[in-house]
Amino acid sequence: MNGFIQTIIQTLVGFCPLTFDMVGLGVKKKLMVSIISLPGHYTTPTLLVAASSSPQMIDKAKEAIRRFHSADIYWHDRLFQWTPFHQGFWGKVFRHRAIARIAHVSGGDEYLLDVGCGNKPFRKQFHVKHHIGLEHKETVYRDNEADLYGDIFGLPVLSGSIDTVLCTEVLEHLEYPHQAIDEFHRVLKVGGYLIMTTPFVYPVHDEYDYFRYTPMGLKFMLEDSGFYISKIAPLAGSGISFALLLNVYVTDIGFFWTKWLYPIGLVFRPLLLLMTATINMIGGILEIVIPSRHHKMSVFSFNHLVLAIKP
Numbered sequence: 001m002n003g004f005i006q007t008i009i010q011t012l013v014g015f016c017p018l019t020f021d022m023v024g025l026g027v028k029k030k031l032m033v034s035i036i037s038l039p040g041h042y043t044t045p046t047l048l049v050a051a052s053s054s055p056q057m058i059d060k061a062k063e064a065i066r067r068f069h070s071a072d073i074y075w076h077d078r079l080f081q082w083t084p085f086h087q088g089f090w091g092k093v094f095r096h097r098a099i100a101r102i103a104h105v106s107g108g109d110e111y112l113l114d115v116g117c118g119n120k121p122f123r124k125q126f127h128v129k130h131h132i133g134l135e136h137k138e139t140v141y142r143d144n145e146a147d148l149y150g151d152i153f154g155l156p157v158l159s160g161s162i163d164t165v166l167c168t169e170v171l172e173h174l175e176y177p178h179q180a181i182d183e184f185h186r187v188l189k190v191g192g193y194l195i196m197t198t199p200f201v202y203p204v205h206d207e208y209d210y211f212r213y214t215p216m217g218l219k220f221m222l223e224d225s226g227f228y229i230s231k232i233a234p235l236a237g238s239g240i241s242f243a244l245l246l247n248v249y250v251t252d253i254g255f256f257w258t259k260w261l262y263p264i265g266l267v268f269r270p271l272l273l274l275m276t277a278t279i280n281m282i283g284g285i286l287e288i289v290i291p292s293r294h295h296k297m298s299v300f301s302f303n304h305l306v307l308a309i310k311p
């Protein structure tokens, strides 16, 4: 009875052993069942059956599960990101399509500065001599394709030297967005273009996710820094945006469940993929049947595209 209470207390504080006596082949063997809490985003109890009670073994198992989960997410993204089975499918398609449409209007074809470039997802869209990627030295993008490290609030670039500034999915992560826009204005040549995307309706996605912008807010900030606005447009209408949000929600639940009980959760993965694809399809149909992108108000666009010129 004491052992039982001890087990409950140990389990409640997050970790470990229920000890069973197992009779098999005439030998009494101890089998330990642990409920492991992985530190990190979610507390993740995972059922583990180990043949030893050594803490080192438990640590190893925890690490293995953490790695497996990271690999699971990594491969999910790699395999499905360009297919309707991925929660971010419409986001990718609409962002790439919109940028491809305006890539040719850049101020010149010499220097493009991709600020907060990550892995330069729009490299192929621009035909410039120098696509310079800039990243913060403490970026979370370990496989980033930066050519230059520096801070967006004091770009290590000469004034009036850049033809096009590209800044995708960065503005919402900045504490002083106004200061960054002033910097874009400073480094651009006269007649140079600023191309930017930033979310409007999208879940908080990391601890540096500070702001969301309406088209009017973007217009105000850009004009205040001296830009002429050529275009501020929703990247998609409400149908696509609702599908995207619902899919992020469904995928979060799906992966949470998977984490709880690997490998049982993996069995349900095809169901999750099927659900994601169905939601994407419904979003696509709604976008065609009830187009909302061109309304002035009430557009739940997940993201906006900005094209501004330094006069």
Ligand SMILES: C[S@@+](CC[C@H](N)C(=O)[O-])C[C@H]1O[C@@H](n2cnc3c(N)ncnc32)[C@H](O)[C@@H]1O
Residues within 6 Å of the ligand: 115, 116, 117, 118, 119, 120, 121, 134, 135, 136, 138, 139, 140, 141, 150, 151, 152, 153, 167, 168, 169, 170, 173, 174
């Ligand atoms: C969501 S990622 C976007 C990456 C890429 N532009 C894209 O569209 O996939 C935001 C990027 O902004 C960078 N960033 C955030 N704050 C920054 C700063 N103060 N200076 C330079 N880069 C910054 C981050 O390192 C990160 O790579």
